[in-house]
Amino acid sequence: MSYKIYEGICSMKIIKHLFYKISACTLLAAMLLQSAPCTGTAFAAEEFAAQMEQRKTLPIQSNAIENWPQGPAIGAQSAILMEMNTHTILYAKNIHEKSYPASTTKILTCLLAMQNCTMDEVVTFSHDAIYDVPVDGSKLGGVDTGDTITMEQALYCVLVKSANEVASAVGEHVAEKLTNEKSVKAFAELMNQKVKDLGGTDSNFTNCNGLFDENHYTSAYDLALIGCEFFSNELLCKMSSTNSYHFRLKPDDEEDAWIASKNQLYKGKPYEYEYLLGSKTGFVSQSRQTLVSGAEKNGMKLVCVIFTEETPYQFEDTITLFQYGFENFQRVSIEEHETKYNIDTMDFFDTKDDLFGDSTPLISIENDAYVILPNTAEFTDTVSTLTYADQSPDTNVIATINYTYNDIPVGGCNLEFYKSSVPAFRFSNNDTDVEIESAPPEGEMVAAAPPSAQEQTEQTRIIYIDIKKVILGIMITVILLAVFLIIRSVIHNYSFSPRGQSSLRRRSRQKEIRAARREARRSSRSYRISRKRKH
Secondary structure: OHHHHHHHHHHHHHHHHHHHHHHHHHHHHHHHHHHHHHHHHHHHHHHHHHHHHHHOOOOOHHHHOOOOOOOOOOOOOEEEEEEOOOOOEEEEEOOOOOEOOHHHHHHHHHHHHHHHOOOOOEEEOOHHHHHOOOOOOOOOOOOOOOOEEEHHHHHHHHHHHOOHHHHHHHHHHHHHHHHOOOOHHHHHHHHHHHHHHHOOOOOEOOOOOOOOOOOOEEOHHHHHHHHHHHOOOHHHHHHOOOOEEEEOOOOOOOOOEEEEOOOOOOOOOOOOOOOEEEEEEEEEOOOEEEEEEEEEEOOEEEEEEEEEEOOOHHHHHHHHHHHHHHHHEEEEEHHHHOOOOOOHHHHHHOOOOOOOOOOOOOEEEOOOOEEEEEOOOOHHHOEEEEEEOOOOOOOOEEEEEEEEEOOEEEEEEEEEEOOOOOOOOOOOOOOOOOEEOOOOOOOOOOOOOOOOHHHHHHOOOOOOOOHHHHHHHHHHHHHHHHHHHHHHHHHHHOOOOHHHHHHHHHHHHHHHHHHHHHHHHHHHHHHHHHHHHHO
């Protein structure tokens, strides 16, 4: 009996031991399953961090420019810092490398909408706009096919919330208005044409929102060109720097719909930047973090584009590049420093009391034009080229001056007729590619090389006018005419021939006789008056 009891006890111990083993294995397996994603995430983060450090070693092309401020090493695969008005490139790192723009695409979508629509136009959501975007992506939500919002509300949703379905609806609306075809494909064609018009060469857009597509790409350079025009619009700057926005999504909604931005450069955010004009974030796994931003300080406006970076370093890179630009470069007025292309023949008109009643020069340099130079450079360090423009009644521009510094374009300006109408004459032939690198001789306008005989027969006759010579000729003519009239008068009144001398004596005697008669008459009157007084 005791043996059976002992055997039972041993069996229970074995069963209990097996239970503990099974429980321990189960717990260990559960722990491994739970820790596996964390381990994978940690590994991925380490890998991305290593890639970012590797990208910091990539060459910065702008650092190879002689006497150019050395730019900082950043973790972005490609980046650019561009001055907004002159398009001077201050910092360049792989700026023409094709990249996936992600949601930074939306600044082009909003730019086209702003330029072609009014803010009170009604945007209608189509079935495709709502359901052709991922459910787990950035969306406004709460809209059905046929719902409407105003264009202003739509642009806020795109730039603040980065709402993908709203971007598609905006694109469809603009395409329908401009091409009568309400489709994303039609809008993509408008996007690509706009980039070409801006001077971009590295882009191909296929959608309105930046969702990944192998054929949807651009470059830091092209996106900077888009950004220059985008951040030149005051309302777009306001929208793209708004932290949060609320509006009534549907007329019968009891409460407003609230949307908020994840952009960390905005006021009150961890990377707040006081000089920010506006900014747009972007992310797809194939591109990592992307960011395009505009900033202004002391009258200088800069656009920064960051491609392929890890969060939150896209914000740090942007601030670093803005500081680099504002601290190392300056705006230099062309009008105040340009002496090579002074229009000396216009000096006669540039007076307070000129003969024509107008003290404004007929030809002048744009008074607001400037170049962007390193703080260590002077205006005299630039090289200028003058290119004559085609004559057109629609413009007062007669030539363009472009400036370079160590072969880098840094700005330019136009030579303009101040008057609203362009005179019938011109100063050069029709070849707009002619460049003049030497100063014109004082007092004259110098034209390009004379055209061939064949070109002369095909072109409008050229008339060269020297204002000083014209005025001098008029003055000489007036003086000669005055001298001629004086001489003629002298000849008319005096003669040196014998007959002339006789005539002069006769006229002299006649004058004496007339004088004697007048004296006699006066004496006779005086005598009569005195006799009457005596009587």
